[in-house]
Amino acid sequence: MWIAVLDPTGLVCLGGLTALETVGFRFFGKELELVHVVLQRGAKTWPHPQIKVHESRRLLRGDIDERSPIPRTRVARSALDAAAWQPFPRYACALLAGVVQQRLCGVRDLEEELRHVGRIRHKQHMRLVIQDIAGGSEALSEIDLVVMCRRFGLPIPDRQARRRDATGRMRYLDAEWRLPGRSVVLEVDGAHHLRVEHWEADLKRERQVVTSGSIVLRATANEIRLDPGGVARDLRAAGVTDG
Numbered sequence: 001m002w003i004a005v006l007d008p009t010g011l012v013c014l015g016g017l018t019a020l021e022t023v024g025f026r027f028f029g030k031e032l033e034l035v036h037v038v039l040q041r042g043a044k045t046w047p048h049p050q051i052k053v054h055e056s057r058r059l060l061r062g063d064i065d066e067r068s069p070i071p072r073t074r075v076a077r078s079a080l081d082a083a084a085w086q087p088f089p090r091y092a093c094a095l096l097a098g099v100v101q102q103r104l105c106g107v108r109d110l111e112e113e114l115r116h117v118g119r120i121r122h123k124q125h126m127r128l129v130i131q132d133i134a135g136g137s138e139a140l141s142e143i144d145l146v147v148m149c150r151r152f153g154l155p156i157p158d159r160q161a162r163r164r165d166a167t168g169r170m171r172y173l174d175a176e177w178r179l180p181g182r183s184v185v186l187e188v189d190g191a192h193h194l195r196v197e198h199w200e201a202d203l204k205r206e207r208q209v210v211t212s213g214s215i216v217l218r219a220t221a222n223e224i225r226l227d228p229g230g231v232a233r234d235l236r237a238a239g240v241t242d243g
Contacts, residue, residue: 010039016081145157148231186216
């Protein structure tokens, strides 16, 4: 990393996923193969097989984190740059959600930075996902759920809603629609829910939520992503009306 920032001339710093890595960010558990650096357009640099250079017209000294011992862009800019450098908008959205979920950056910081980035790839997708994160979505599956509701005209549910079950214990529900006299709960299961210890805990929690008077539906994250129409249809059948 030091070679990457000392080799070019002019203003240069670590950027994107490399800058995020230095503050502890982990993206899908992957180890980075390249060191990403940002430098001012026109700066002189030399090619290196492990260094990815990104030229920028808007790199200023104020973009560099003064608290870091190695030059790097601030977390909010690093996150937006890394998202813009992703090949697909879904990866960009997942990255921003991960940065907030790992408590490396706040939504307001991302919103403020987005106002100054100009034209970048996936900008509209990033704007929407930041709004979704601000509304309570942190996991990508929760963001997919919001997208599904918008697409099929369903009201946006309360996410990670706090509810006491029949035993009085506080529970966190993935999604809840409050209806007159009852509520509909949708639990979205990722792959880790297939493990025995999670599966049994989920079943116990579901029983306690049901006995408190709620209707509980379950769906996998893949269903929300690949068959949103089927999930939306089942929610309507359970009483969730148009938004």
